[in-house]
Amino acid sequence: MAAASGELPTLGGAAPTLVVSVRAEDIASGHGQAHVEGIAEPVTLDVARHIACTGAVQRIVTDARGRIRQIETSDRVFAHHQRRAIALRDGGCIIPGCRVRSSWCEIHHVTEHARGGATHTDNGVLLCWFHHRTIDSVGWKIRMNGGVPEVRGPYWWDATGRWRAPTTSPPQLRDRLQRRVQ
Structure with missing residues (x-):
C-alpha cells in the first residue's frame, strides 16, 4: 500500500x-x-x-x-478494486478478536498462489501483518465457502473446531442481524 x-x-x-x-x-x-x-x-x-x-x-x-x-x-498482487471489495466484505483482519482495520491489513491468498490459488476475491482475505506472518504456525485455519471466508481457531481458542464466518464489516453485520430477526 x-x-x-x-x-x-x-x-x-x-x-x-x-x-x-x-x-x-x-x-x-x-x-x-x-x-x-x-x-x-x-x-x-x-x-x-x-x-x-x-x-x-x-x-x-x-x-x-x-x-x-x-x-x-x-500478476499475483490483488488490484485496488479487489482490495476495496475484500475490505468491504471482511471489514478488517478476519481473525476473531483482532481489531486491525482493513486499511492496515494485507490480503492473504487462502490457497497459495504458488499452489495454483487465483488472485481473485474468492481466494483473498484480510489479515493483519502479525496474523499473516503466523497463520501457518499457530493453528488458525481459513477456507472459502461460496466466496465467503470461514475461520477455525486453534484448539486452545475453540475446542469444538467449529468453522465461523468472521467479519467486522458494518453492512455484513447489519445483514446478519436482519436475517436473525426474520
Missing part, C-alpha cells in the same frame, strides 16, 4: 522493489535459503514466501555462468 501511494521515491519510475534470490531446487525441495538484496546473511524460505506473498513475483532464470536466460512476471 505504501509503495502504491505515490508519495514514496521511485527508481526508474517504479516503486522501490525488494529483490529476493532463491534457487529453484530449494523451492521445490522446501529446504535451503534465500538471499535478499542488500543483506549479507541468508533468510529462510519461509521469509522469502512471506515477502512474495504481498508482492509481485518475477522469476529470472540464469545459467551456470549467470547469463539471464528467461524472465517471467506473475
Whole structure:
C-alpha cells in the first residue's frame, strides 16, 4: 500500500522493489535459503514466501555462468478494486478478536498462489501483518465457502473446531442481524 501511494521515491519510475534470490531446487525441495538484496546473511524460505506473498513475483532464470536466460512476471498482487471489495466484505483482519482495520491489513491468498490459488476475491482475505506472518504456525485455519471466508481457531481458542464466518464489516453485520430477526 505504501509503495502504491505515490508519495514514496521511485527508481526508474517504479516503486522501490525488494529483490529476493532463491534457487529453484530449494523451492521445490522446501529446504535451503534465500538471499535478499542488500543483506549479507541468508533468510529462510519461509521469509522469502512471506515477502512474495504481498508482492509481485518475477522469476529470472540464469545459467551456470549467470547469463539471464528467461524472465517471467506473475500478476499475483490483488488490484485496488479487489482490495476495496475484500475490505468491504471482511471489514478488517478476519481473525476473531483482532481489531486491525482493513486499511492496515494485507490480503492473504487462502490457497497459495504458488499452489495454483487465483488472485481473485474468492481466494483473498484480510489479515493483519502479525496474523499473516503466523497463520501457518499457530493453528488458525481459513477456507472459502461460496466466496465467503470461514475461520477455525486453534484448539486452545475453540475446542469444538467449529468453522465461523468472521467479519467486522458494518453492512455484513447489519445483514446478519436482519436475517436473525426474520
